[in-house]
Amino acid sequence: MRVAAIVLAFALNAAPALAIECADQTQSGLNACAGAAFKRADDALNKAYRVIVGRLKSDAGTTKLLVEAQKAWIGWRDAECRFSSSSVAQGSIYPLIYAQCLETLTIERTRTLNSYLKCEEGDLACPVPAKPGE
Numbered sequence: 001m002r003v004a005a006i007v008l009a010f011a012l013n014a015a016p017a018l019a020i021e022c023a024d025q026t027q028s029g030l031n032a033c034a035g036a037a038f039k040r041a042d043d044a045l046n047k048a049y050r051v052i053v054g055r056l057k058s059d060a061g062t063t064k065l066l067v068e069a070q071k072a073w074i075g076w077r078d079a080e081c082r083f084s085s086s087s088v089a090q091g092s093i094y095p096l097i098y099a100q101c102l103e104t105l106t107i108e109r110t111r112t113l114n115s116y117l118k119c120e121e122g123d124l125a126c127p128v129p130a131k132p133g134e
Contacts, residue, residue, distance in 0.1 A: 027092045034099035041106040048113040052128050055117075062127055077105045 022033035049070060056063045081101035088094045119126030 031095040038103040
């Protein structure tokens with residue numbers, strides 16, 4: 001019962017914030033808006049990933065490590081979001097909560113990938129070489 005109260009409180013607090021971003025305030029509309037927000041976050045992630053792959057094109061070993069890390073991260077993200085939204089798994093709000101989790105974790109991962117793109121020349125702790133000319 002306590003979990004249901006927490007979820008309801010979250011949903012009620014999230015709805016006003018989503019009202020600004022989502023014209024359709026039905027549950028279906030909110031779910032769709034959350035899905036679209038995740039898609040935008042995923043697109044940004046993929047863009048950063050492609051830039052890193054481009055910088056690593058001459059280093060097959062490090063590229064392989066990146067691919068492995070990214071696949072593992074995606075598996076973790078999806079499992080984490082299934083777990084964290086499991087208390088509403090049977091409810092109509094599940095797609096909203098699940099998509100918001102995916103978006104949040106994807107934004108965090110994108111920040112990490114983008115930080116690799118800002119490494120300075122000679123930074124031995126950075127797996128991604130600096131862009132030539134930077």
